[in-house]
Amino acid sequence: MSRWRLKSLARDTRGATMIEFAILAPIFFAILTAILETSVQFFAAQVLESGVYDANRSIRVGMAQQDGWTVDDYKENVCNRLYGLFGNCADLYVNVRPIGDFRSADYSVPLDLTCEKDCDWTEDEVWTPGGSSSVVLVQVYYRYPSILQFPYAPNRLPDGRTLMSAATVFRNEPF
Template sequence: MARNESAATAVEFGILALPFFTIIFAILETASVFFAGQILDSAVNDSSRLIRTGQAQTAGYTGDDYRDAICEGLYGLFDCTDTSKLRIKVTTISDFASAAPSTPIDPSCYVSGTNCNLTVAQTYEPGVGSSVVLVEAYYKWPTVVNLPLFNFATMEDGTRLLAAVRVFRNEPFGSGT
């Protein structure tokens, strides 16, 4: 009877199952967060070209049109209809030295843990030829695995804040050169 090991595998699996599945889910969550960040960054990069080359200005894009251009590059992985999740800000700045991304949430959120909504105002000012433009996109990506020490959420509501920013000088379109 002392040598009977018929349930040893089940007991060992029971002991190791929680850490094993925690690590598996942490790997999957990490992959999904990085994948989402890359998709958002790529969509902002591709849509910024419309502004940089003057195509958006020539076509008379509005903020909603530009939002649609970004959403086309998100391949349906993001909820583009909810402005509480996706905020886009396009502003013209004086020069590259003055490029500073916005604070997307209220800084008191980190202290109090409340009011962690996106506070960056949505604007669309694509500028004219040779303008320096700052394009910012922020998205609250939902996290699935919210375990202690394996939590990718950066916001109180269990989401992770993703950001993509581009600063560029528009081509000299419309100036006859």
């Protein structure tokens, strides 16, 4: 190759943009995907919180107690308010129980956080919606699937899913 051709080839910048794009595109799309997944998870957590809050109205006014609801009826009521964001509503964990007063509200995560593969619930579900004017604690948990596997993501379970929860304490109306 002649000397003139080598100099002109060294000055040719027509493919520079394509090479820069090839270097930066994977980083850009990874950040964009992370933002989208985080947004969907925050949105799903808010929908879960709202669905639980709305379903609790049935307990608060005594409808669930008078109609003889079971934990599956409550799950169905919550699931109907989740707009398809949660794949399998049978994976919801529900703990509804009366407590002495508002100050005695305590909770523990019903999951072994050190599990390695399939993280199963470690406690049985509780369905005791309480009577008239009783203070009730409602906890709902869901293991939400994740697309990206960031090692230090908040609420990340060892099996790659994200633990979402909604909890509420209220006093039943006198029914």
